Amino acid sequence: MEKAITIKNLKYQYDQNQPLFDGLNLNIEQGQWVALVGHNGSGKSTLAKLILGLLVADEGEIAVLGQTLSEDSVDEIRGQIGMVFQNPDNQFVGATVADDVAFGLENLEVPSEAMSAKIQAALEVVGMEEFTDREPHHLSGGQKQRVALASVLALEPKIIILDEATAMLDPDGRQMVQATLKKLKQLYGSELTLITITHDMDEASLADRVVVVNDGQLVMDGQPNQVFAQGATLAKIGLELPFSMQLIQRLDPRPQNYMNQQELLAWLSPLNK
Amino acid sequence: MAITFEQVNFSYGQGSLSQPILKDISTTIPSGKITAIIGQTGSGKSTLVQHINGLLKPTNGKVIINDFELTSQTKEKQLVALRAQVGMVFQFPESQLFANTVLEDVMYGSLNFGQDHLAAKEAAQAALTMVGLPSQHWDKSPFALSGGQMRRVAIAGTLALNPPIIVLDEPAAGLDPLGQAELVKLMLNLKKQDKTVVLISHQMDQVMTVADWTLVMHQGQVIAAETPTTLFNRPLSWFKKVHLDLPTAGQFAQQLMAQGWQFKERPLTLEQLAQAINQEVTIHE
Numbered sequence: 001m002e003k004a005i006t007i008k009n010l011k012y013q014y015d016q017n018q019p020l021f022d023g024l025n026l027n028i029e030q031g032q033w034v035a036l037v038g039h040n041g042s043g044k045s046t047l048a049k050l051i052l053g054l055l056v057a058d059e060g061e062i063a064v065l066g067q068t069l070s071e072d073s074v075d076e077i078r079g080q081i082g083m084v085f086q087n088p089d090n091q092f093v094g095a096t097v098a099d100d101v102a103f104g105l106e107n108l109e110v111p112s113e114a115m116s117a118k119i120q121a122a123l124e125v126v127g128m129e130e131f132t133d134r135e136p137h138h139l140s141g142g143q144k145q146r147v148a149l150a151s152v153l154a155l156e157p158k159i160i161i162l163d164e165a166t167a168m169l170d171p172d173g174r175q176m177v178q179a180t181l182k183k184l185k186q187l188y189g190s191e192l193t194l195i196t197i198t199h200d201m202d203e204a205s206l207a208d209r210v211v212v213v214n215d216g217q218l219v220m221d222g223q224p225n226q227v228f229a230q231g232a233t234l235a236k237i238g239l240e241l242p243f244s245m246q247l248i249q250r251l252d253p254r255p256q257n258y259m260n261q262q263e264l265l266a267w268l269s270p271l272n273k
Numbered sequence: 274m275a276i277t278f279e280q281v282n283f284s285y286g287q288g289s290l291s292q293p294i295l296k297d298i299s300t301t302i303p304s305g306k307i308t309a310i311i312g313q314t315g316s317g318k319s320t321l322v323q324h325i326n327g328l329l330k331p332t333n334g335k336v337i338i339n340d341f342e343l344t345s346q347t348k349e350k351q352l353v354a355l356r357a358q359v360g361m362v363f364q365f366p367e368s369q370l371f372a373n374t375v376l377e378d379v380m381y382g383s384l385n386f387g388q389d390h391l392a393a394k395e396a397a398q399a400a401l402t403m404v405g406l407p408s409q410h411w412d413k414s415p416f417a418l419s420g421g422q423m424r425r426v427a428i429a430g431t432l433a434l435n436p437p438i439i440v441l442d443e444p445a446a447g448l449d450p451l452g453q454a455e456l457v458k459l460m461l462n463l464k465k466q467d468k469t470v471v472l473i474s475h476q477m478d479q480v481m482t483v484a485d486w487t488l489v490m491h492q493g494q495v496i497a498a499e500t501p502t503t504l505f506n507r508p509l510s511w512f513k514k515v516h517l518d519l520p521t522a523g524q525f526a527q528q529l530m531a532q533g534w535q536f537k538e539r540p541l542t543l544e545q546l547a548q549a550i551n552q553e554v555t556i557h558e
Contacts, residue, residue, distance in 0.1 A: 014417075039449040041419030086447065087365075140314060167447040168365075170314060170475040171518055199449040238451035243521050243543075250547030253554070265528055271554050272534045 002066040004030045004159055004193035005051060011059035012050060012216075020046060020216040024060070030158070031190030033181075035207035035224075036197045039238040043216040044197045048161050052078060065158060082152030086164040088144035091151075092136040097128065100136055101151045108155065122154035123147075125187065126180050142173025146180055153184075159193040160184075166203060178203060201228070201242045205260055212239070225258035274358070274437045274469050276302040276325055280334035283320060294320045296493040298334075302486070307460055307470040309480040309501070312490030313516040318473050321490065322440050325471065326359035327352040338438070357386065360436035364443045366427030370415040375401070378415050379429045386434065393433075400433035401426070403462065405455050421452035428459070439463060440471040445479060457483050477520040481505065481541055491515045505541050522546040 010024040020043050028034050038044045049055040051062055053074035062069040064077045085091055094100030101119045110118065123129045126146040136144060145165055152160055162181075166174040184192060196207060204210050210227040212220035214237040220227050227234075231241045231249065240246070244261045248254050255267050283295040295317050302308045302325075310318045323329040324336050327343050336343040341355050363369075372378035376397055383393035401411060404425040410418060415426050424444070431439065441460075445453045460483050463470050474480050480487060480501055487504050489497035496515065497504055505523055512519060519527065519541070526540045526549070534553060540546035 039451050040421040164447065172313075172516075238449060240450040243525070246543055247522075247525070247547060247550075250543065250551075252551050261525060261528075265525075265532065268529065268534075268550065269532055272529075272532065 001030055003063070004028045004032070004065060005195075006063040007047075007051075007060070008062075009060040010050065010057055010062065012046065012055070012057050021050075021057075021060075022216060024216065024218065026211065026218060028193060028195065030065075030193055032209055033185055033194040033196070033207040035204035035210045036195060036213060037199060037201065037204050037210060037239060038213035039199060042213045042237075044213050045163050047213070048083070048163050048195070048197055051161070052081060052083060079155075080158045082155060082157035082160040084145065084148045084152060084160070084162045084165045086167055088141045088148065088168065089137075091148045092144070095135065096133050097123070097136055097139075097147050098132045100147060101154050104151055104155050118154050119150075122150040125153055125184065126150045127176075140173055141169045142176040145169065145173070145177050149177070149180060149184075158191070159195065161195045161197065163197045164199075165196070166198070166200065174200075174203075178206060182206060199239065201234075201240055205242050212237070228258040274339040275304040276339075276438065276469070276471075277337040278321075278324070278334070279337065281324065281331045281336060282333040283324070283329060284332045294493055295324075295331075298495050300488060300495045300498050302469065302471060302488070304469050305464065305467045306485040307464050307472060307483050308486040308488060309472045309474050309484035310488045310490060311474060311477070311480060311517060316490040317493045318490050319442060321488075322361075322442065322471060322473060325438065325440055326361050327355045328361070357434065358436055359438045359440060360431035360434055362428050362431050362439070362441045362444060364446065365424075366430075367415075367420065367423035370423060370427055373414060374412050375406070375415050375418070375426050376411045378426060379433050382430055382434050396433040396435065397429070400429040403432055404429045404459055421448050421455070424448060424452070425455070432463075436468075438469045438471070440473075442473045443475065444472070445474070445476060453479070477505070477518050478522075481520045489515065489517070502541065506539055 005028040007024055007026040010021045012021045013019040036044045046055065050057055053069055065080055067073050067077060069077055092100055093103050098119050101122055102115060105115050105118060120129060123132060126149050128143060128146050128150060136147060166177050169177065181194065185194060196203065198204055205224045207224065210222065210224050211218060212227060219237065220230060228241055228245045231245060234241060244264045245258055248259065248264065259267060278298045278300050281295055281298040284291040284293045286292055310321065312318050320329060324331060325338060327347065330343060330345050330347055332345060338355060338358060370378050372381060379397035379400055380393040383396050406422060406425050410422065415423055445456050448456065460470055484501050487499060487501050488495050505519055509527060518524065522543050522545060523539055523541045526536060526546055536549045540549045
C-alpha cells in the first residue's frame with residue numbers, strides 16, 4: 001500500500017542563520033494515527049504547513065499518497081488533506097453550522113441535492129447534528145472544533161491534520177474532541193490517516209504512534225508506551241510525561257512499563273487487599 | 274491591595290430586557306496573594322474581573338479597589354486612576370501585539386501614560402526580564418517569536434506599568450508544559466513582590482499549584498471562597514453539580530476509592546497521591 005505521507009531529506013529554514021529542518025525523513029502509513037509532539041516552536045506546525053504546500057521546502061521531497069508535492073500537484077494534494085487549526089474562532093465562515101459545513105462542499109461544486117445529506121452525515125459523526133441551524137459563535141469551544149472537524153469530514157479527505165486543535169479548549173471541550181477522534185478512527189479505520197499535532201501527552205497517548213520533534217529533528221518515534229518509557233529525554237526537551245507515567249515513576253512497587261490511567265487502576269487494584 | 278465586592282449586581286440591558294450576569298456578590302480578594310477564579314464557561318468569571326479595572330461598572334453595589342470606589346456613578350475620567358492600579362491580561366493577549374520590535378511593544382503603555390523614553394525603556398527591560406524573555410529577542414519583531422514567547426511579551430506590556438494588581442484571564446491556555454511552568458514561576462514572582470494576582474483558570478492542577486485563595490463562580494454568584502485545599506476536599510457531588518473537575522490527582526484518587534481504596538484525606542497533587550498509594554500498599558503488606 002502507498003504511504004500516506006513520505007518525507008525525504010527535507011530542508012527548510014526561516015532565515016539564513018537558522019535552519020529548522022536539516023535533512024528530515026519521515027514516513028506515515030495509511031490509516032495510522034500519528035501524534036506529532038514537541039514544545040511550542042519545535043517545528044511541528046511548520047512541518048504541517050510544508051506538507052500542505054503552504055510553505056515551500058528549500059530541499060528534499062514530500063509525497064502525499066504517492067504523489068510528489070509540486071506547484072502542479074499542490075491543489076490536488078490539498079484536496080486529500082483536511083486541516084483543523086488551533087483557534088476555534090478563526091475558522092468559521094457560515095451564518096449557521098450547516099452553512100459552515102456547506103462552504104467547502106460548494107467550493108467543490110457538489111450538487112445541492114446531494115449536499116444536505118453530506119452535511120447531516122458529517123455533523124452526525126461529530127455528534128453535532130442537533131446544532132444544524134445554530135449560529136457558530138454561540139457554540140462552546142469544543143463544539144466549534146467539532147463543527148470544524150465536520151466541515152473537513154464532509155469533503156471526505158484521506159488525511160486529517162489537527163494542529164493543536166484542543167490547546168485552546170477547556171477540559172470538557174478537550175475531552176469531547178478527543179472522544180470524537182477516537183470515534184473517527186473506529187469508523188474509518190485504514191481509510192483515514194490522522195495526524196494530531198500536540199504538546200498534550202495524554203492526547204498523544206491515544207495515537208498509534210508518537211513522533212517527537214525538537215528543533216526540527218526527530219528525536220523519538222515509536223508506540224506511545226515506547227516513547228513514554230523515556231521520560232528523561234522528554235523532560236530535557238520541555239515535554240511532560242502523561243499523568244499516569246508521572247505517577248508510576250513515584251510508586252513503590254511500580255509497573256515496569258508505561259500504562260494509561262485505566263491500566264494503572266487495574267494494576268493497582270490487587271495491591272489494596 | 275485588597276479588592277472588595279459589596280453586594281455587586283451587574284446586568285446587561287435595561288428594564289424587562291435586562292439580563293442579570295452577576296447576582297449580589299459580596300466577597301474579598303486578599304492583598305498580596307494569588308486568587309484563582311474558577312467556574313464553567315458562562316458562569317460570570319470574566320464579567321467579575323472586568324469590574325476590577327472598571328471596564329464594567331456595577332449596576333448596583335460597589336467594588337472597592339484599595340481606596341478607589343467603583344459604582345454605577347463612577348465617571349470615565351476617574352477611571353484613569355484605577356487603570357494605573359490594575360493591569361489586565363486578556364485571553365490570548367498575543368493577538369494584540371503590533372509594534373515593530375518586542376521592546377517597542379512593551380514600552381508602548383508607559384509612553385502612553387506619559388513616561389519619558391528612557392524610563393519607559395527601563396521599565397520595559399525590567400518587565401521582559403521578569404517574564405523570562407532573553408534579551409537576544411528584544412529587538413526582533415514580536416511576530417518572529419514562538420507562541421509562548423509572544424504571550425510573555427504581551428504580559429510584559431502589562432507588567433511594565435508596574436500595577437499593584439494584575440488580572441490574568443486564562444494565561445496558560447495553549448502553552449506547552451515549559452511555557453506553563455514559566456508562567457507559574459512568574460505568578461509566584463509577582464506574589465513575592467507583594468502584588469495582588471487574580472487568575473482565571475480552567476486548569477485545576479494549576480489552581481492547586483499556585484493559588485492561595487479560590488473563588489468559585491456559578492450562575493453569576495460566588496458559591497465558594499476558600500483555600501484550594503478546602504475547596505478540593507468538598508464532596509464529589511458538589512463538583513458534579515457545579516460542573517467542575519478535581520485536580521488530576523484527585524480524580525485518580527477518586528477512582529481508586531471507587532475500587533475500595535481508603536485515604537484519610539483526598540490526595541490533590543501528584544506527590545500526595547503517590548505517597549498515599551505507597552502508604553496504603555505498605556500497611557497491607
